[in-house]
Amino acid sequence: MSDKRFRLSHGTLQLLLSAGALLIMLGAIFHVQPNAMSYFGFTLLFKLSMPLVLAALAQMMLILLGDIDLSNGAFVGMVTCITAVWLDPSPGVAVIAYLAAIAAFVAMGWFTHARELPSIIVTLGASFIWLGIAITVLPSPGGTVPGWLTGFTGWRPPLLPMPIWVALIAAAVSQWFLMHTSFGTLLRATGGNARAVQKAGWSLSRLRIAIYAMAGGLMVASGVLLSGIITSGDPNVAPSYTLLTIGAVIVGGGAFVGGRVSPIGTVLGALTLSLAGSFLSFMHVPATWQIGAQGAILFLVLAGRVIVDRRKLA
Amino acid sequence: MSALTRLAPWTYGFIAAVAILIIMMVASGVGSLGSVLSTALIFGAISVVVATGQMFVIATGPGNIDLSVPAVLTLSAYAAMTAAAASGGSALVGLVVALGTGMIAGTLNYGAILALRLPPIIATLAWSFVFQSVAFNFGGEATLKPPAALAAFTSFRLAGVQIMPICIMGLTAVAALTLTRGVWGRRALAVGQSEAAAHFAGIRVKRVRLVSYVLCGGAAGLAGYLLAGFTGGAALNMGDTYLMEAIAIVALGGTSIAGGQANAVGIWGAALFFNLMGTMLNTFQFQAGMRFIIMGALIIAIVAIVPKPKVR
Amino acid sequence: ANGLATGDTSTKRIAFSNSYAGNSFRQIMIKDFERMAQKAVDEGKIAGFTTVSANNNVTEQAGQIQNLILQGYDAIIVLAGSDTALNGAIKEACGAGITVVAFASGVTEPCVHTVDYNLDSYAKAELDFVQSKLGYGPANILEIRGMAGDGFDKRLHEGVVKAMAEHPNYKSVGEVYGQWTGTVAQKEVAGILPSLKKVDAVLTQGGDGYGAMQAFKAAGRDIPIIIMGNRQDELQAWKDQHIATGYETFSLGATPSVSQVAFWTAQQILAGKKVPDFVEVPLLEVHQADLDAWLKVVPEGGVLDADYDQKIVGQIIDANIAGTELPSVAAPN
Amino acid sequence: MQQVANMPVGEMGAKAPLFLAGRGLSKSYGAVKALSDTDFHLATGEVVGLIGHNGAGKSTLINVLAGVVARSGGIFEVLGRDAGDWSANLARENGLRCVFQELSLCPNLSATENTRLLHPALKGFGWKQRARKTIQSALDTVFPDSGIDVDRPVGELSLGERQMIEIARGFSVTDSPVRAIILDEPTSSLGAEATRQFLEQVSRASEDGISVILVTHRLGEILAVAHRVVTMKDGLVISDQFNDGLSRSELVAVMGDLEPETRERRDAVVRDVPVFSHSSGLGDHDIELHQGEIVGLAGLDGHGQRERLRAVFDAARVSGLPVAFVAGDRVSEGLFPLWSIRDNLTIRSLSALSRGGLVSNEAADRLTQSWFERLKVRAPGIATPLLSLSGGNQQKVLFARALASDARLIVLDDPMRGVDVGTKHEVYALIRNEAETGRSFLWYSTETEEFENCDRLHVFREGRSETILDGERIEPNAILEASFGGLYV
Numbered sequence A: 001m002s003d004k005r006f007r008l009s010h011g012t013l014q015l016l017l018s019a020g021a022l023l024i025m026l027g028a029i030f031h032v033q034p035n036a037m038s039y040f041g042f043t044l045l046f047k048l049s050m051p052l053v054l055a056a057l058a059q060m061m062l063i064l065l066g067d068i069d070l071s072n073g074a075f076v077g078m079v080t081c082i083t084a085v086w087l088d089p090s091p092g093v094a095v096i097a098y099l100a101a102i103a104a105f106v107a108m109g110w111f112t113h114a115r116e117l118p119s120i121i122v123t124l125g126a127s128f129i130w131l132g133i134a135i136t137v138l139p140s141p142g143g144t145v146p147g148w149l150t151g152f153t154g155w156r157p158p159l160l161p162m163p164i165w166v167a168l169i170a171a172a173v174s175q176w177f178l179m180h181t182s183f184g185t186l187l188r189a190t191g192g193n194a195r196a197v198q199k200a201g202w203s204l205s206r207l208r209i210a211i212y213a214m215a216g217g218l219m220v221a222s223g224v225l226l227s228g229i230i231t232s233g234d235p236n237v238a239p240s241y242t243l244l245t246i247g248a249v250i251v252g253g254g255a256f257v258g259g260r261v262s263p264i265g266t267v268l269g270a271l272t273l274s275l276a277g278s279f280l281s282f283m284h285v286p287a288t289w290q291i292g293a294q295g296a297i298l299f300l301v302l303a304g305r306v307i308v309d310r311r312k313l314a
Numbered sequence B: 001m002s003a004l005t006r007l008a009p010w011t012y013g014f015i016a017a018v019a020i021l022i023i024m025m026v027a028s029g030v031g032s033l034g035s036v037l038s039t040a041l042i043f044g045a046i047s048v049v050v051a052t053g054q055m056f057v058i059a060t061g062p063g064n065i066d067l068s069v070p071a072v073l074t075l076s077a078y079a080a081m082t083a084a085a086a087s088g089g090s091a092l093v094g095l096v097v098a099l100g101t102g103m104i105a106g107t108l109n110y111g112a113i114l115a116l117r118l119p120p121i122i123a124t125l126a127w128s129f130v131f132q133s134v135a136f137n138f139g140g141e142a143t144l145k146p147p148a149a150l151a152a153f154t155s156f157r158l159a160g161v162q163i164m165p166i167c168i169m170g171l172t173a174v175a176a177l178t179l180t181r182g183v184w185g186r187r188a189l190a191v192g193q194s195e196a197a198a199h200f201a202g203i204r205v206k207r208v209r210l211v212s213y214v215l216c217g218g219a220a221g222l223a224g225y226l227l228a229g230f231t232g233g234a235a236l237n238m239g240d241t242y243l244m245e246a247i248a249i250v251a252l253g254g255t256s257i258a259g260g261q262a263n264a265v266g267i268w269g270a271a272l273f274f275n276l277m278g279t280m281l282n283t284f285q286f287q288a289g290m291r292f293i294i295m296g297a298l299i300i301a302i303v304a305i306v307p308k309p310k311v312r
Numbered sequence C: 001a002n003g004l005a006t007g008d009t010s011t012k013r014i015a016f017s018n019s020y021a022g023n024s025f026r027q028i029m030i031k032d033f034e035r036m037a038q039k040a041v042d043e044g045k046i047a048g049f050t051t052v053s054a055n056n057n058v059t060e061q062a063g064q065i066q067n068l069i070l071q072g073y074d075a076i077i078v079l080a081g082s083d084t085a086l087n088g089a090i091k092e093a094c095g096a097g098i099t100v101v102a103f104a105s106g107v108t109e110p111c112v113h114t115v116d117y118n119l120d121s122y123a124k125a126e127l128d129f130v131q132s133k134l135g136y137g138p139a140n141i142l143e144i145r146g147m148a149g150d151g152f153d154k155r156l157h158e159g160v161v162k163a164m165a166e167h168p169n170y171k172s173v174g175e176v177y178g179q180w181t182g183t184v185a186q187k188e189v190a191g192i193l194p195s196l197k198k199v200d201a202v203l204t205q206g207g208d209g210y211g212a213m214q215a216f217k218a219a220g221r222d223i224p225i226i227i228m229g230n231r232q233d234e235l236q237a238w239k240d241q242h243i244a245t246g247y248e249t250f251s252l253g254a255t256p257s258v259s260q261v262a263f264w265t266a267q268q269i270l271a272g273k274k275v276p277d278f279v280e281v282p283l284l285e286v287h288q289a290d291l292d293a294w295l296k297v298v299p300e301g302g303v304l305d306a307d308y309d310q311k312i313v314g315q316i317i318d319a320n321i322a323g324t325e326l327p328s329v330a331a332p333n
Numbered sequence D: 001m002q003q004v005a006n007m008p009v010g011e012m013g014a015k016a017p018l019f020l021a022g023r024g025l026s027k028s029y030g031a032v033k034a035l036s037d038t039d040f041h042l043a044t045g046e047v048v049g050l051i052g053h054n055g056a057g058k059s060t061l062i063n064v065l066a067g068v069v070a071r072s073g074g075i076f077e078v079l080g081r082d083a084g085d086w087s088a089n090l091a092r093e094n095g096l097r098c099v100f101q102e103l104s105l106c107p108n109l110s111a112t113e114n115t116r117l118l119h120p121a122l123k124g125f126g127w128k129q130r131a132r133k134t135i136q137s138a139l140d141t142v143f144p145d146s147g148i149d150v151d152r153p154v155g156e157l158s159l160g161e162r163q164m165i166e167i168a169r170g171f172s173v174t175d176s177p178v179r180a181i182i183l184d185e186p187t188s189s190l191g192a193e194a195t196r197q198f199l200e201q202v203s204r205a206s207e208d209g210i211s212v213i214l215v216t217h218r219l220g221e222i223l224a225v226a227h228r229v230v231t232m233k234d235g236l237v238i239s240d241q242f243n244d245g246l247s248r249s250e251l252v253a254v255m256g257d258l259e260p261e262t263r264e265r266r267d268a269v270v271r272d273v274p275v276f277s278h279s280s281g282l283g284d285h286d287i288e289l290h291q292g293e294i295v296g297l298a299g300l301d302g303h304g305q306r307e308r309l310r311a312v313f314d315a316a317r318v319s320g321l322p323v324a325f326v327a328g329d330r331v332s333e334g335l336f337p338l339w340s341i342r343d344n345l346t347i348r349s350l351s352a353l354s355r356g357g358l359v360s361n362e363a364a365d366r367l368t369q370s371w372f373e374r375l376k377v378r379a380p381g382i383a384t385p386l387l388s389l390s391g392g393n394q395q396k397v398l399f400a401r402a403l404a405s406d407a408r409l410i411v412l413d414d415p416m417r418g419v420d421v422g423t424k425h426e427v428y429a430l431i432r433n434e435a436e437t438g439r440s441f442l443w444y445s446t447e448t449e450e451f452e453n454c455d456r457l458h459v460f461r462e463g464r465s466e467t468i469l470d471g472e473r474i475e476p477n478a479i480l481e482a483s484f485g486g487l488y489v
């Protein structure tokens, strides 16, 4: 029984850790710039985390399977191009293109599974394909996005700033879906021991297709949001998403062993990392050390895991 | 079973490379073959050095990967060129410093993995930011020129044959022997299949993994050193292209990304294939988008047809 | 408006949002900005400045611009990682009353002032030089481009296409992407060379001329006219080749100190000067005659550079308004 | 000489309908015929014990029956209807459950969540409560007082607890009834008490009309609950007998082995300076190992024996004493799945086989060949991939790895798991011989009989070595009493 109480506090500790890192950075920012502590300030600080949160959840779905997606950034970039080229003039074409993109992503996932290929290398290859398609669709940055989309991304909802709403809703829905529904349990089981799921009579292909489809859908949503924020499309807009999203899943307490991810943690991780990138602009770190400082922040944020793990062992 | 399915996984890179060579020959004549190949060999050799290091890391188990390679490569090149210049243009001092820098970087990488219990992908990413910053502060405002002896060595030809790739082939032979017959190599592959089993088989798991990261760092250092020699100096972004490419080369070369199985010779085939593929796409003047699509499709196609080691 | 505006800017702060710091050109650009801005602080012309670099990550840069808004800077000069992706953030900055000067980038948001080279004339100057050497006669041209999907690359390439149209006898025999990086350019050129019978001239985008020459040398080919950028290694290679074979070419390029032009432009706007939406900056050209003089002042492995002080920038702006010839950067003597 | 049961007969001798019948079942893995033309049937309410050598084809037969492995040939009927393309899904729909040899739980999920895998009915609103109730009541029925937390990820539980969950899950019921259950070596990591509870459950289930196939190398379990005993050898059923008073030695004989006569106790070990001594720091007994001594770690399952065993191994390794480990959990702690028998066997001896950092292939072959023959590993040759061997044969290779090494101390972690009777006795003899040559053994086991091979026994209770039993005092009742504490000491 004491065991049980302890396990709970372990999971919570992991989350508190991510949240703590976020709060410390925010605290430092507010200390330097007190007027950031406002509706407007929060909106500016976190606006660009909205698409990252969704992309990170997509990455999480694949890491859940024990896979990894090195094409995340390229895919989101491709979606911004589709959006910028078609969504405004012909929404129907855009929707078909989104569905085709998701279908292509699912096909990639299915192929990986059917041929038992390492996802790291297939998604690496796929990232070139997405980039190539993006450049073909939109040879250089530009295009237009519909007014309703920019309106949506710039919307000022009541009570809380938009990015906070997005983070809260994304965290709540994904946590509920993955950790509390019976289908989500099946998906986690697939990540934990695919063989066992298969032996219990489930179709692995279908489950994997479902996961890849959800990841694809999340990335489409991420790309659409992103193009709304940047008011255009750009094939090279998000290559850094690939590593940032992986980082977000890990910072949020996830692991690569399959089946061990935390949706809430991932959202917190995405917020933390997107803040870390801009945190430095407040701290006046010398220009040549700014990148290095990001590395240091990453280490500091993750160092807390050691303490949590110690407690677990004790 | 047809003959094709009986080929070893590592031969596929070579087959693909030869196929491209034949296409190129048809497209631009037999005369061009020599220079196409020699270009691919010299740039391929650098990729081989980087990828061989990465292979040692990947072989030690699922999740092991070194994302700091480009930063280490650049930093080592800067350190080496600076040291060589300071020592009055000694290529040897440069070499020692390049290897030393790379190996220290490898130690730091594994240190973070161990001390902070981080997945390697994150630990090496974080370090790569730091290494990059250090390189910026090393004198990022200028390209540092290589010592004359190094520049001469990297482009030296004996009877028309480039010497540098030949030397790298020698290193590949050593790496292959290490994997198949070397005590450390066997242990690394054991660790790659199961850390727990390796531990209970009496293997010093941490030491084995440490060595693999150190070797990877050293290889990145060596690659930076050679690249600086061949391309006229150390520049800040010289390593950028050597990350994803190296990972793809390792996989196409017959090494299992899940660890426990590695092939050093196959890396050559994959590296040649990769460089020749770039050449081919340029030669046929596809649109930029099309070039990427074909490249991605080829990578996937080749990993898909390469037979995998039996066990999941 | 003529001359420098003298409105009081001593309480103003100017920030530099940079998309990438990972090559020597950008490193010098940052230092140039910081040196000039520090001088301005010392002289009481502005109150403060800062530099933030994103790691080749447009969304990170957009985030950083939003933070600069929060920090209350009065002007932001932006070297944008994307022509369009920062539009949202920049619009927000403009909306907050901040003066935004985008430089060396084709930011499409209309509220910015742009300080940039004229890329059409960049391409035209390249081909004009080729023509001065080869005449109108048939010639094979290899184009080294930057990065696929990039705005700068696209605009310069469009300039090349336009300029090529005026030379119907010139044939484009190949395009490779050199990522503005010597090592990549060398590899890509070396890769395509075997399939090319003859190359008469190589058009470049800067930073790639040295790699191209190395590739030709390594392949044992005759060295064509390679338009050089303004890295020291490009000029040195040109000079060595000149000594050995009498080789002649021409160098064209941006100077890292364009950040200073942007800085003073921003300061002038704050000071109340009427500045046009587009301020063209002169390209730095090096001709055979000035080669030695320039090489003497460039550090080994460095980049050609020349400080732009407040006065010259004022003249550049005025020349832009008047539509007269831009003051060019004089060769050192 | 064998009594072949053609007609399926239930316990009471009445004719019971067939649940499942297969004729001419076969399965080949490349050149290996794991199952060749085998007939098998199972009546409702019948308990069939399936025995045979390691590699006889038991798991393969079961996998075919469970629809997990596609048969290469044969006819298959369930409840009188042709099953056609039998699959895991169909099996489940027909009420057939399976507890596999390798554990089939998802380590990242709790027992509750793992239950959901087996029951498509557990979905929609409140599924979790229903799942928790389902597994909890199954656990309470099969293993009362197990104290297992059904909301904890099973990866954090001990092997024995996981096995209990898997067994309980096999018997759990939601919407459709369980008609038959196949259990492949379900007790291999259960302690004595849990095993007894499990056997009771099997009998209860049979009375409720559930058919059971029980695969195990613990013949005592078969004799206790099976109505019928089917023996396999080389992919064929070689004998099918009703269990009307069968004896252990009869079964052993059918398998072609001889039950060894009760052996004599070894001469007392000379105990002067221990080769290795380990203190837990908890103030309990130090574990001392003398030259040639076999020391056992006993006690109820999960009372700290395994942890102590590992601690001894780690400490010995750090101290520089040559030590080797034989893992019982061979899949995750023993074998290198990509490697051949040879590579798996020599990994512990690389230093001895190498010169100047390079391993000598000839020396490695020679060493492997000699142990391959000594342990009678059933495989085409030493280059065979280890994973294509049956579980028991894989275990022999792991034994060979330790015995072929230079280890002075060999640590055994319940090493006989899944090993057949014949092999077991061979290995016991081998261990005793090796001890005679001066090697020391530290042996943790879940099978009390095995401790008869020990010279000394530490009985664990609540993480501490509470009792030491010596020589003649090592006998089942004494061990049991010491395990429960107090009574004997």
Ligand SMILES: Nc1ncnc2c1ncn2[C@@H]1O[C@H](COP(=O)(O)OP(=O)(O)OP(=O)(O)O)[C@@H](O)[C@H]1O
Binding pocket: B195, B196, B198, B199, B203, B204, B205, B206, B207, B208, D310
């Ligand atoms: N009891 C155990 N159960 C499962 N896996 C283990 C166990 N002990 C160690 N391991 C595995 O072995 C890895 C390394 O541990 P090990 O102690 O063998 O390292 P080492 O290199 O021997 O260290 P050192 O040289 O300091 O003794 C661990 O990360 C873990 O994966």
Ligand SMILES: Nc1ncnc2c1ncn2[C@@H]1O[C@H](COP(=O)(O)OP(=O)(O)OP(=O)(O)O)[C@@H](O)[C@H]1O
Binding pocket: D029, D032, D033, D034, D052, D053, D054, D055, D056, D057, D058, D059, D060, D061, D101, D387, D388, D389, D390, D391, D392, D393, D418, D420
């Ligand atoms: N996946 C496989 N590939 C190749 N051969 C296999 C495979 N699975 C089983 N075999 C072979 O089939 C034969 C029967 O194996 P099986 O696992 O059915 O034996 P078993 O009776 O269950 O033995 P044990 O008691 O050791 O578990 C063995 O010779 C084994 O080597």
Ligand SMILES: [Mg+2]
Binding pocket: D058, D059, D060, D101, D390, D391
């Ligand atoms: Mg079996």
Ligand SMILES: [Mg+2]
Binding pocket: D314
């Ligand atoms: Mg240790």
